[in-house]
Amino acid sequence: MEIIPAVDIRDGKCVRLAQGDYARETVFGDDPLAMARQWAAQGATRIHVVDLDGARSGVASNAPIVQAIARGVSVPVQTGGGMRSMDALRSMLDAGLDRVVLGTAAVKDPAFLAEAIAYAGDRLIVSVDAREGRVALEGWTEATDLDSLAFVQQLAAQGVVRVVYTDILRDGVTDGPNLEMYQRLVAQTSVRIISAGGVTSVDDLRHLAGCGIEGAIVGRAIYTGDVRLPEALQAVGA
Numbered sequence: 001m002e003i004i005p006a007v008d009i010r011d012g013k014c015v016r017l018a019q020g021d022y023a024r025e026t027v028f029g030d031d032p033l034a035m036a037r038q039w040a041a042q043g044a045t046r047i048h049v050v051d052l053d054g055a056r057s058g059v060a061s062n063a064p065i066v067q068a069i070a071r072g073v074s075v076p077v078q079t080g081g082g083m084r085s086m087d088a089l090r091s092m093l094d095a096g097l098d099r100v101v102l103g104t105a106a107v108k109d110p111a112f113l114a115e116a117i118a119y120a121g122d123r124l125i126v127s128v129d130a131r132e133g134r135v136a137l138e139g140w141t142e143a144t145d146l147d148s149l150a151f152v153q154q155l156a157a158q159g160v161v162r163v164v165y166t167d168i169l170r171d172g173v174t175d176g177p178n179l180e181m182y183q184r185l186v187a188q189t190s191v192r193i194i195s196a197g198g199v200t201s202v203d204d205l206r207h208l209a210g211c212g213i214e215g216a217i218v219g220r221a222i223y224t225g226d227v228r229l230p231e232a233l234q235a236v237g238a
Helices: 031-043 053-056 063-072 086-094 106-107 110-121 148-158 179-188 202-211 219-226 231-237
Strands: 002-010 013-020 023-027 047-051 078-080 098-100 126-129 134-137 140-147 162-167 192-196 215-218
Touching: 002 031, 002 053, 002 063, 002 098, 002 192, 002 231, 013 031, 023 031, 023 219, 031 126, 047 053, 053 179, 063 078, 063 086, 078 126, 086 098, 086 110, 098 106, 098 110, 098 140, 106 110, 106 134, 110 126, 110 148, 126 148, 134 148, 134 179, 148 162, 148 179, 162 179, 179 192, 179 202, 202 215, 202 231
Parallel strands: 002 047, 002 215, 047 078, 078 098, 098 126, 126 162, 162 192, 192 215
Antiparallel strands: 002 013, 013 023, 126 134, 134 140
16 A cells, blocks of 8 residues: 655645644645655655645646646655646646646536546546545535545546545544545445545554555644654555
8 A cells, every 4th residue: 555645735835734624724834845855755655735725716826836846756746626627637747747636626527527537547536525425525615415435436437547535524633544434435446545534643554554445645644743654654565
């Protein structure tokens, strides 16, 4: 299982939110590129970069920083937040990003999703962000009645190869990951699953690896030191 450090950007800074709440923000650094380089130096094989401003507004306002990270580290970088058009998607892939993540647009614009799948192939990730099993949109601020498992199954039928699944209520807090949901996703869908949200310990990562998922995005826990990246990589054989 791949362990993927998260670099979340808001107003140009490296931050973490609690349960997706923009009012519950902790700033961990003024230089997102320096943070990404730190995780790469500690052994990360991939970095997950999120433009939080873009996720909420639909405009990838931190794109220059994201692209600088892709150029400035020696490992692949994947990014999401504000990817609402083919121009935005192409510009990120052309700028050296390894993968691009679609969230809100995958639900609200089926034609764009189909075009993105055809263009990007396995370089496309769909982010499925769920609160109590229902998909949330617009930087987690808009609730829907869309069942998250059924949506992942639908994405698989459309040709999506990889999904990042976030349990919003576990994100940025200390409740641990939703292992039961990840087991269901692996058992009941054909897509590759990357988990996000809830990791607080190396044991959590061992349990996630046992679910059969492809990767785990880790944020707050590596910033606070509750999880030390080199130890975590060793624990899961990454």
